[in-house]
Amino acid sequence: MNVTHQEWIDQAIELAYENTKEKRGKPFGAIIVKDGEVIAKGVNDVLQTHDPTAHAELQAIRAAGQKLGTSDLSDCQLYASGEPCPMCLGAIYLSNLKEVYYAYTAEEEAAAGLGTQYYYEQLALPKHQRDIQLQHVKTNAGDRDPFALWKKLGR
Amino acid sequence: MNVTHQEWIDQAIELAYENTKEKRGKPFGAIIVKDGEVIAKGVNDVLQTHDPTAHAELQAIRAAGQKLGTSDLSDCQLYASGEPCPMCLGAIYLSNLKEVYYAYTAEEEAAAGLGTQYYYEQLALPKHQRDIQLQHVKTNAGDRDPFALWKKLGR
Numbered sequence: 177m178n179v180t181h182q183e184w185i186d187q188a189i190e191l192a193y194e195n196t197k198e199k200r201g202k203p204f205g206a207i208i209v210k211d212g213e214v215i216a217k218g219v220n221d222v223l224q225t226h227d228p229t230a231h232a233e234l235q236a237i238r239a240a241g242q243k244l245g246t247s248d249l250s251d252c253q254l255y256a257s258g259e260p261c262p263m264c265l266g267a268i269y270l271s272n273l274k275e276v277y278y279a280y281t282a283e284e285e286a287a288a289g290l291g292t293q294y295y296y297e298q299l300a301l302p303k304h305q306r307d308i309q310l311q312h313v314k315t316n317a318g319d320r321d322p323f324a325l326w327k328k329l330g331r
Numbered sequence: 332m333n334v335t336h337q338e339w340i341d342q343a344i345e346l347a348y349e350n351t352k353e354k355r356g357k358p359f360g361a362i363i364v365k366d367g368e369v370i371a372k373g374v375n376d377v378l379q380t381h382d383p384t385a386h387a388e389l390q391a392i393r394a395a396g397q398k399l400g401t402s403d404l405s406d407c408q409l410y411a412s413g414e415p416c417p418m419c420l421g422a423i424y425l426s427n428l429k430e431v432y433y434a435y436t437a438e439e440e441a442a443a444g445l446g447t448q449y450y451y452e453q454l455a456l457p458k459h460q461r462d463i464q465l466q467h468v469k470t471n472a473g474d475r476d477p478f479a480l481w482k483k484l485g486r
Contacts, residue, residue, distance in 0.1 A: 185468040192477035196484065203477035227393045228402035228426035229384070238382045247383035257477060259465065262454055263421025268463060269450050270418060271383035276463065279470040280478060288478045295424050299417055300455040308423060308431065310414065313340040315434040322347035322358035322412060323435060323443045329351065 184255040192257035195219040206232040206256040208240040216240035233264035249273050261292035262299050339410040347412035350374040361387040361411040363395040371395035388419040416447035417454050
């Protein structure tokens with residue numbers, strides 16, 4: 177099998193097109209390839225499922241991990257129709273994906289009203305400068321401290 | 332009902348403790364509260380499901396959106412046992428959560444071997460300086476351009 181990056185990315189774009197045409201969701205699709213075969217697909221399913229995390233890349237990463245029986249996707253390639261948002265880029269890091277290809281750029285996404293630049297700017301800020309301020313609540317776990325147990329179990 | 336932040340956060344910590352004790356997963360739990368009621372829960376399920384995105388906060392956000400029938404969680408509160416990673420913080424932004432509380436700090440996570448500082452540092456870098464280089468492939472969608480269709484449909 178000798179499929180080029182262009183052909184894989186076209187498959188991701190076609191998923192995005194069909195997702196839009198069927199009025200199922202936003203215009204994003206993604207595939208994950210291993211050893212020259214597509215092992216997982218995803219489309220933006222936020223509108224359909226009401227799951228705010230159901231971006232195409234995240235759906236494909238979830239499916240790939242479950243299919244392969246490992247959360248380590250370091251020997252896979254991700255092809256995304258659009259440049260990933262910070263949540264999806266976080267998932268790319270967490271899954272050890274090394275090779276990621278995309279077609280539509282962040283600038284093209286922004287021009288279509290689908291930009292994620294604000295989120296990148298927010299995550300790049302020192303935490304006390306972000307618009308959403310996460311609030312620390314003192315722990316009170318006593319002898320039911322999950323971190324102490326985690327360390328004790330040596331996981 | 333008059334449950335304090337401390338009591339909600341203790342519920343999230345208890346989820347984390349049970350998840351660890353049952354050797355199900357990593358020591359993280361999260362709950363989402365709306366109008367004084369818990370509407371969704373999540374634990375870190377990565378080890379069990381092999382889904383690299385199955386962090387406690389993400390699982391709780393997914394469940395809350397599906398339960399409420401909306402991806403807009405702006406009237407909810409998230410209580411997470413640990414300070415969220417960038418993927419989860421991205422999901423917090425995408426779901427419009429405004430109030431987020433956590434117990435264990437990023438520093439405590441790092442001390443337990445569960446730190447996410449590297450990911451924050453990576454996402455804060457200009458994209459050409461990140462360890463994972465996303466690669467642009469030119470689009471070739473012709474009359475099956477998902478963004479053009481999206482704009483035409485006025486979604």
